Amino acid sequence: xxxxxxxxxxxxxxxxxxxxxxxxxxxxxxxxxxxxxxxx
Amino acid sequence: xxxxxxxxxxxxxxxxxxxxxxxxxxxxxxxxxxxxxxxxxxxxxxxxxxxxxxxxxxxxxxxxxxxxxxxxxxxxxxxxxxxxxxxxxxxxxxxxxxxxxxxxxxxxxxxxxxxxxxxxxxxxxxxxxxxxxxxxxxxxxxxxxxxxxxxxxxxxxxxxxxxxxxxxxxxxxxxxxxxxxxxxxxxxxxxxxxxxxxxxxxxxxxxxxxxxxxxxxxxxxxxxxxxxxx
Numbered sequence: 677x678x679x680x681x682x683x684x685x686x687x688x689x690x691x692x693x694x695x696x697x698x699x700x701x702x703x704x705x706x707x708x709x710x711x712x713x714x715x716x
Numbered sequence: 717x718x719x720x721x722x723x724x725x726x727x728x729x730x731x732x733x734x735x736x737x738x739x740x741x742x743x744x745x746x747x748x749x750x751x752x753x754x755x756x757x758x759x760x761x762x763x764x765x766x767x768x769x770x771x772x773x774x775x776x777x778x779x780x781x782x783x784x785x786x787x788x789x790x791x792x793x794x795x796x797x798x799x800x801x802x803x804x805x806x807x808x809x810x811x812x813x814x815x816x817x818x819x820x821x822x823x824x825x826x827x828x829x830x831x832x833x834x835x836x837x838x839x840x841x842x843x844x845x846x847x848x849x850x851x852x853x854x855x856x857x858x859x860x861x862x863x864x865x866x867x868x869x870x871x872x873x874x875x876x877x878x879x880x881x882x883x884x885x886x887x888x889x890x891x892x893x894x895x896x897x898x899x900x901x902x903x904x905x906x907x908x909x910x911x912x913x914x915x916x917x918x919x920x921x922x923x924x925x926x927x928x929x930x931x932x933x934x935x936x937x938x939x940x941x942x943x944x945x946x
Contacts, residue, residue, distance in 0.1 A: 688805075
């Protein structure tokens with residue numbers, strides 16, 4: 677049971693970091709689309 | 717620069733995997749807490765990196781207040797955002813450790829409460845930056861960042877000045893730690909510092925590009941007032 681807490685802590689750490697990285701990637705993709713529209 | 721980023725990314729990923737292996741396999745098991753103590757290898761580096769980023773934010777904000785340098789404003793925004801992410805990890809992993817060790821998820825003691833207040837200050841900083849469209853926003857944000865940074869030493873030293881339930885610091889504060897545990901802690905701190913640096917770098921590039929695009933949109937609107945507005 678105690679290992680469950682350890683797993684939860686490590687998992688939640690990476691969920692937070694990966695969610696944030698995902699938000700950066702999404703913002704990059706949106707910006708690229710905007711740049712393409714500006715070029716037109 | 718474009719080639720350097722993927723190389724550093726791969727090296728950081730290897731370092732993070734190595735640090736995870738060290739934390740889960742190599743570090744000795746603590747006698748009273750058992751494996752739950754290993755949360756410490758993620759919890760403590762997250763706090764230290766969060767504080768470091770808030771200090772960089774402080775320096776950049778001061779520089780912006782003096783010189784009105786746009787690059788300093790971007791550095792301030794990026795370090796606050798990534799710092800909030802790391803402090804969130806710290807605030808979430810703490811209660812997960814506390815539940816099996818203290819028997820409670822949370823207590824309103826000075827260290828925990830001041831950390832939560834610090835997190836709220838920087839979250840409000842990010843809300844200000846996100847939702848205020850005034851030209852004075854970077855200036856107001858820089859002033860708020862200076863106030864936020866003043867709270868960082870208070871959070872750090874709160875376990876010296878107040879009687880708290882939080883464990884004593886393991887380095888330079890009366891606490892002690894097995895040298896093998898300290899070694900693993902430092903490896904994790906190094907790995908997460910490299911990770912934080914790369915995240916800040918990519919976020920800086922994104923923000924710089926975003927501002928260039930916004931500038932291009934503004935120019936387009938000026939040249940073509942009817943069709944150029946978004």
